[in-house]
Amino acid sequence: MANEKRPVSDVLGMGQIEPEASGSSQINVGASERILSAAGGALLLSYGLRKASFGGLLLAAVGGYLTYRGTSGYCPMNERLGRNTAQEDEIVDAIEISKSLTINKPREEVFKYWRQLENLPRFMFHLKEIKQIDPKRSHWVAQLADNPFAKVLGSVEWDAQIIDEVENERIVWKSVEGARIDNAGEVRFIDAPGGRGTEVHATIQYRPPAGQLGGTIMKLFNPTFKQMVKQDLRRFKQLLETGEIATIKGQSSGRTKENESLEKPSSEYATVQEKHESLML
């Protein structure tokens, strides 16, 4: 099976970094409490969602929180109170994604564009915004799919810290403690042989929340994450090489707007692809 093979970062001699297990990747709610929490939460959530009112939303929010707490085994309230009802600390394993692409531009130029972190949302469509707080620290805001869970949850935000940086060579970062999704990453910039431009090697590790809150968070970090990272790199390459991102979004067709489904945010590629594959089989 693919996941039993050596991670690519290992082959490349990268990926020594591991995201902190701080936020939701820790389990601090005991088993029976989790079951109760999840069941009660699901009830409130489904009831709340059926009520298309502010009160309904509020109920759904509380339900969503309890479901999240139950299925993930992580309770931010417990964390804040220093309370841990789990038998022992369990940490969810980090998932690693490695992707690379060659860009027909000098290494300095490629590094410079990436290091200006505010640029990243221009080609990483799942990000809404990155704000540089100080030279090493930044605030990241992810884009959530437009569904009721997303509304309840609000946006997913975290702070990241650059923990190692060599100009024109590499950038290593980690989310700081308390991130809803603990993550870490490294991007390396290497001269491709024979004047073939710059190789960009990106490795991203994250600890998924053990449970899935209505799949909303996992939609951001699901198995198509790999493809998303590759598409991000592709758009990065397009921007640097051509100054624009190839698109058909907004072009003419005989479809009504609702049917215009292929140009989705990258976080939803899974859906499109599954549909597409079932169409072929």
Added chain:
Amino acid sequence: MKALCYNGVGDLRTERVPDPAILNPKDAILRVIYSSVCGSDLHLINGYVPTVMQGDILGHEFMGEVVEVGTEVKKLKKGDRVVVGSIIACGECSYCQSQAFSLCDNSNPHAWMLEKAYGDSSAGIFGYSHAFGGYAGSHADYIRVPFADRGAFVIPEGISDESAVFVSDAVPTGYMAADMADIQPGDTVAIWGCGGVGQMAIQSAWIKGAARVIAIDREPERLRLAREHGKAETLDFSKVNLQEALREMTGGRGPDRCIDCVGMEAVSDSFAYYYDKAKQYVRLESDRPLVLRDAIMACRKGGTVSIVGVYGGLVDSIPMGAAMNKALTFKMGQQHSQKYIPELFDHMQNGRLDPSFLFTQKMSLDDGMKGYDLFNKKQTMRVVFAPGGVA
């Protein structure tokens, strides 16, 4: 505007759709003067291509007039009469810079689909399924042309609209087939398929120095055109033992260069799809994969097989042993229109290339389905739509 849209297998409809808009700074908008049918469209229409969607506008071989340009378009201007290569290329990536435009890294917004099937993605193509970018095609009043400075070429004086439209695809594809074949003085070149691309390959083979050109098809009219306009010797494969005929015509050696202008003419973005469907394909399209097999068997030792007929996935029973032990060279690919178009204009102006006879039927967009039926039944060489009217 009006556009010819795919609505399901064998179902094309002329519909009212929104006018195209500039979406990127290097885009231009063209008013389409002529838009031709192409053999590869048939497989889209017949449902062999999985990523065609209801509402897609077909057509990838066209010429017209520039009506609007984006802020980063430097060379083209409003009013220019241009022909546009079928394949979209950025001009900046390493492939484009080595003139391999159909391998462009940046022009396919759905690169991830092709990557799954082929290990890497190739360029976007107008009106040619979503795996190849899903770009709206040219069977419409207007079309958006991305990377317009790279893809659109101003048509020189003396070349008619009726000739220029084929410089989009049929001419560069046929020309590239002859170019890849590496024709040496004295060579005999055998060309399978006498449609638009084959006819252009025949003329191009002479330009590249062929001593003899043998054209192969089974449609009497197409063979007649190959003789008349291409000065080729012709073989009707339905009436002769092709292998024997080719061998005996060449003193037992076999043709030095073999060109496949037929192909499977199907695309897919998944190997799994083809793994299951390949054999079915063979039965459905009994003569299609035979071309590649025939070319390998007929080709002389140390010769070249040049492939421009489109293959999409897996093919069955290819005589690899013959290819290996006869030390054949295989060359293939989608055409690099941006590389060839300037020299094609030159050949056309000097009378060495003439695609005008391919233009056999002018039709209105409203007759889209009828036009493809006619073409599908091989009752005409090329139907060309004139969105502005046929008068």
